[in-house]
Amino acid sequence: MGGDSFSSSSDVFSWLESFSNFERNPFSMRNFRLDRMEALLEHFGGPHRACRCVHIAGSKGKGSTAAFLASILRAAGFKTGLYTSPHLVLYKERISLAGQEIAEEFFISQGEALRATIRALDVSAFPGGGWPTTFELLTCLGFLIFRSLGCEWMVLETGMGGRLDATNVTLPEASVLTPIELEHTEYLGGSIAAIAGEKAGIIKPGVPVFVSPQTGEALSVFRLAAAQKGCRLRYLPECFKSIDSHTDTGGACVRMLPAGREKALSLRLRLRGEVQAENAALAFLVIRDILPEIPEELVVRGLEEADIPGRLQKLLDAPPVFVDGSHTPLSVRRLLHSFREMYPRPDTLVLGIVGGKRQEEIARILCPAFRRVIVTTPGTFKASDPQALHRICSAHNANTGLVPDPAQALAEAKKGLPDSGAPILITGSFYLAGEILKLPRE
Numbered sequence: 001m002g003g004d005s006f007s008s009s010s011d012v013f014s015w016l017e018s019f020s021n022f023e024r025n026p027f028s029m030r031n032f033r034l035d036r037m038e039a040l041l042e043h044f045g046g047p048h049r050a051c052r053c054v055h056i057a058g059s060k061g062k063g064s065t066a067a068f069l070a071s072i073l074r075a076a077g078f079k080t081g082l083y084t085s086p087h088l089v090l091y092k093e094r095i096s097l098a099g100q101e102i103a104e105e106f107f108i109s110q111g112e113a114l115r116a117t118i119r120a121l122d123v124s125a126f127p128g129g130g131w132p133t134t135f136e137l138l139t140c141l142g143f144l145i146f147r148s149l150g151c152e153w154m155v156l157e158t159g160m161g162g163r164l165d166a167t168n169v170t171l172p173e174a175s176v177l178t179p180i181e182l183e184h185t186e187y188l189g190g191s192i193a194a195i196a197g198e199k200a201g202i203i204k205p206g207v208p209v210f211v212s213p214q215t216g217e218a219l220s221v222f223r224l225a226a227a228q229k230g231c232r233l234r235y236l237p238e239c240f241k242s243i244d245s246h247t248d249t250g251g252a253c254v255r256m257l258p259a260g261r262e263k264a265l266s267l268r269l270r271l272r273g274e275v276q277a278e279n280a281a282l283a284f285l286v287i288r289d290i291l292p293e294i295p296e297e298l299v300v301r302g303l304e305e306a307d308i309p310g311r312l313q314k315l316l317d318a319p320p321v322f323v324d325g326s327h328t329p330l331s332v333r334r335l336l337h338s339f340r341e342m343y344p345r346p347d348t349l350v351l352g353i354v355g356g357k358r359q360e361e362i363a364r365i366l367c368p369a370f371r372r373v374i375v376t377t378p379g380t381f382k383a384s385d386p387q388a389l390h391r392i393c394s395a396h397n398a399n400t401g402l403v404p405d406p407a408q409a410l411a412e413a414k415k416g417l418p419d420s421g422a423p424i425l426i427t428g429s430f431y432l433a434g435e436i437l438k439l440p441r442e
Helices: 009-016 034-042 062-075 104-120 134-148 192-202 216-228 274-290 296-305 329-342 359-369 386-394 406-415 430-437
Strands: 052-057 080-083 095-097 153-157 174-177 209-211 233-235 240-248 251-258 265-269 313-316 321-323 348-351 372-375 400-402 424-427
Touching: 009 104, 009 134, 034 134, 052 062, 052 192, 062 080, 062 153, 062 274, 062 296, 080 134, 095 134, 104 134, 134 153, 174 192, 174 274, 192 216, 209 216, 209 274, 216 233, 240 274, 240 329, 251 274, 265 274, 265 296, 274 296, 274 329, 313 430, 321 406, 321 430, 329 359, 329 424, 348 359, 348 406, 359 386, 372 386, 372 406, 386 400, 406 424, 406 430, 424 430
Parallel strands: 052 153, 052 174, 080 153, 174 209, 209 233, 321 424, 348 372, 348 424, 372 400
Antiparallel strands: 080 095, 240 251, 251 265, 313 321
16 A cells, blocks of 8 residues: 555556455455444545535436436536446546546545555554555545535436445435346345335435336335335326336437426437436426525536436447446346437447346347447456357347457447448447447447
């Protein structure tokens, strides 16, 4: 943990990665404990208490919903920190001012402060006798940067789960729960109810709860948790008469009609995809409830200005190339629907999925819809088995190839098109999206 002074944010993140990084490596839930995170933060005077916050958990849609909320707060004139994960290209994407990059000097100065404090402590200073993890230190760094910038609000996305997540040390103004799917079952439990129970751990006594459309199983868990903690729960389908959207190459046209109103709101979102209409409606619901003094036109402006990479993001025009981080059966099904709204005859799918995901279900949904499929490796951050995925995909589309290198897979996809208007979709993992976004645009 020694070394010279940091000269860049990359140096800071390299130091953070010298600790236990459970995003990369298998772990036991015994490694997760909030008292260690709380002890770490108290050495800095509780930076997580420096401003008001909104806390978000769920299986899908957390990042986009967080981006919508932060964008609304920024449009309303609040300096707003946004903490999300994972990153696509650079770690510093995780800590931003409502999606806008923060200057290197803040990462360096607060990284130095964090390292100096850790150096001065003995491991026995932390409950359980272990050093904080990479994610805990990264979360602490986010809090320190937001405090140093004088943020009035911060929007926090959980990393995994909720109950024992490092972000779950805050007392938020709102707890937000996005759709639940079977994910990380080896850590969170093998049923929707078990996973929802972990996500419901972010619900705090008396804090209002806002919930996206859910299965009946997940919704029951959330309603019970909210009732037990004396929280008012607002369920999105009960708060809107209708939410309609259409995706085109420029974004999404959304029409939503809140309950109790006669006139619908019409929006033009930068973010593409039918799921973004629900995420935007959820953000609208949260802000109108906890900050009703914000004029509606500023709420709409914030929704329309919101952007976040790797969500049906257009990379090229000719041929049309789009990249998306969807990696669960529900998310890829909705992704395919939106992609077909833009291109009724999808041509090429470039697919890379990390280990532990529901590959068979994803392949069954996506592969038959495309003329051909190219399987690739979703980077090296997490383990994957592209050969096994190739065998799975070949069973659903005979025109399936294997090109392990993502850059070469994209080049191969562009070479084999019937014409310059044939669309390419790259998906299956945020890690694959990150590998593609690193490439030069041609």
